[in-house]
Amino acid sequence: AQSVTQLDSQVPVFEEAPVELRCNYSSSVSVYLFWYVQYPNQGLQLLLKYLSGSTLVKGINGFEAEFNKSQTSFHLRKPSVHISDTAEYFCAVSDRPAGTALIFGKGTTLSVSS
């Protein structure tokens, strides 16, 4: 069965600093990867997804992620964070591009302070 490991449960950073949230997945023949963000008391919102093609994926709010097959990783990055980026971030994997249940990691809490 597929699984996802988010290596950091909490990441504190200062405003305007760069950030990387790490995600590793279990290897599979076909893998599709997603990052979701969850603001307090809200549902999950899709940040970006890797289905195929370029390994560097750009998403909303200035986030990007790089698919690394050899290291089975899909780390999320942002060059300069804002206070408003404070939220919970979830990495997820699926064995299909869409339309099937996602398997989520445990989440990483990003806390941005001034």
Add this chain to the structure above:
Amino acid sequence: EAGVAQSPRYKIIEKRQSVAFWCNPISGHATLYWYQQILGQGPKLLIQFQNNGVVDDSQLPKDRFSAERLKGVDSTLKIQPAKLEDSAVYLCASSLVGDEQFFGPGTRLTVL
């Protein structure tokens, strides 16, 4: 376009009581999912519907949990009787067939 609606947003019950959650998906979305998110963990799928048929309920604790989507639109998830370990946020998501999932705000259940 209206998003996925869920109610209630919060619910507190005592163990062994029953509880029901309601979800109204985005109009036209044939696929509906219920996830359970326990504090400190990622969401875990409980059940997936396509229209009013069940696609996957392999992780639904069927001795106490039930879900239905009778008319292929809104859905209810029921727990009867509730246990302490059922305290969690219950998320509903919907999608067009084979497309991105959109999540509702969730129902936070506390079982005392």
